Amino acid sequence: MLNFSYSNPTRLVFGRDAELQVGAQTLAVLGGKAKVLVLFGGGSARRTGILDAVEKSLEDAGFCVIEKGGVQPNPRMGFVRETIDWVRDQGIRAIVAVGGGSVIDTAKAVAAGIEYEGDCWDLFEGRASAEKALPVLAVLTIPAAGSEQSIRCVITHHGTKAGIGAECLRPAAAFINPDRFKTLPALQIGAGVVDMFSHILERYFSNTAHTEYTDGQAEAALRTIMEFGPKVLEKPDDYDSWCQIGLAGTFAHNGYFGLGREEDWACHAIEHEISGWNESITHGCGLAVVIPAWMRYVSPMAPERFVSFAVKVMGVEPQADDRATIELGIAKFIGWLQLMRMPTTLAALGAAECPIDAIARHCCRKGPVGHLKPLAAEDVEAILEGAR
Template sequence: MDNFTFYSPTKFVFGSNTESQCGSLVKEFGGTKVLIVYGGGSVVRSGLLDKIKQSLSASSINYSELGGIVPNPKDDKVYEGIDICRNEKVDFVLAVGGGSAIDTAKAIAAGVPYDGDFWDFFSGKASVQKALPVATVLTIAAAGSEGSGNTVITKVDGMLKRGAGSDCLRPVFSILNPQLTVTLPAYQTACGAADIMAHVFERYFTNTRDVEITDRLCEAVLLTMINEVPKVIKHPDNYQARANIMWAGMVAHNNTVGVGRSHDWNSHGIEHELSALYDCAHGAGLAVIMPAWMTYVKNHDIMRFAQAAVRIWGCEMDFQNPENTAIEGITRFKNFLSSIGLPVTFKELGAKEEDIPLLVKNFGIGNGKTGGFVPLGKDDIEAIYRLAL
């Protein structure tokens, strides 16, 4: 196990009706003027947004609003939010929704005190050193942004999807009420599940040795997803299954399961180009890319893939040829994704073979390599897209 520092300051308030505590929590963390960032749609129709406004007003917290956040959130809304915060002296950003609202809120929070263009954080020109406090009211278990310091935004000019991160972007509090997820369509639930599982696999496939504790934690989260997701696909109002999935999503990405070990993140990067170009759900793109990536890199550490197959997917170990076990595990993963209604090929996703050169170009590594498990160059990335055909 590698040396590590683990910092996870978020206060999690979990359970039914916890959104009613929003106002008192904002006050607890020093907020006096809040920007509420949300998408619209169900947040408005369900009455959740009004409930949050009432909670803020009851605690004498003033607020402004920024609605209309879309999946694969765009930079234009970030610029709009930064302007609102500066003009209206906002000192706290509250995201209501899923990963898109939360990521937008984080980017706004980072951009307000920064003298330059917030995109500098996403292009690698600058790092986030300070930000307004951010909090969340989560409505979909998926991105894990409610517990992480990460944010992903798409730049409309060029449709570049990039990430940034800093511990000062970790939410100061996150309200997690599983009841808010029961009305999600089955497809959105499945996409969220794929994202959660991908967050764990990006950590599980590591070159760090002797990490039994986090191996087992990773496996526990993945087994939970395998057990609980089919339940909510069949019975959307199963609160207890929703609760387990919601907490799994947080644990998967606040790095509880990733400390002391190297990570990869190539699958996320490769997928980002799909969702940037086609505006598909991130989880759907990951369902296509993850099995293809696994197939391409498995021989780098065949025993780790065989271990995953045995411990996670219940395969029998073929000691004479562990590659058979590894392949069976990847196949079972792909079949699981398909069984919960997700695409597993370019065709099913709506992606096009003729766009592969553009996808590789937009990935933007030139002649370099990227990734922590198996460093990949542009030829490798193209090969993975073709495996996903």
């Protein structure tokens, strides 16, 4: 196990009517009344009533609320810059994000950008690091990205998806009301569940030895997602099942499952290229295509971990030959993805025409990606060819 230093101060407010506590928690964070920005995406936040509920909670607590909608999926740097300019001189003291990962990541980028003197994209290109940010409070409308408790933030700029991680980006509070997930469309449910699964998987596939505690926790969380993902897809009004998915999704990405080990993240790096190339592609759907292809390519190089995955996560009976066990594990995983109604090939994703060689080169422009097996551009190309 590796040495580590970890702290996750995000307050998690979970359960029915969680969003009604936004006002009180914002007061706890700021210590007094102020002007706050409520950021959201499209019309669904207003249609479902969650935006009104959050704003009323803030106003009842005495806050002056300014709202801004229009965050797109795979959120753009242009919108971030525009929002920074728009709010810079208004004396905003906190940002309340009402939405999923795209809205929360936009809020984080704006929160850090306001505190940074140069152009915000510098932070994503590694020319500067995010040291300070306005407090962000996240009201979740879809369990998927885990951004509401994470230090991560991903923004797209001219076809490049860049992610950063900084302690100052971890939200002050996250509000998760599983009742709010009942109206999600099937595609978003499936993609969200795959995304949270992958956040644990990218931490689980590690070369670091002697991480049995964290392995056991990760395997248990993956099994919970395996069990309840299909349940919420089949019965979106099942509050109790949403509770399990909501909890798994928010802990998946807060760092707990990566404690004391190197993490992989090759699949995310590859997928970001695909949804960077075509921004209409949903991240979770892209992952459902990339992960099995990555598994087929990488598993011969790190068979031990893939045997554990097959047996302890996918519930495969160990075979005499490890390769057979691994293949059964991958096959069962693909079966589960199909149960989640996810595409599992580039063609089914609508990305049959993607420029595989250019994508692979761009993916590895700063060097190999991944840790379990560091991948050069030719590896990424082979993986994507295997995903056709």
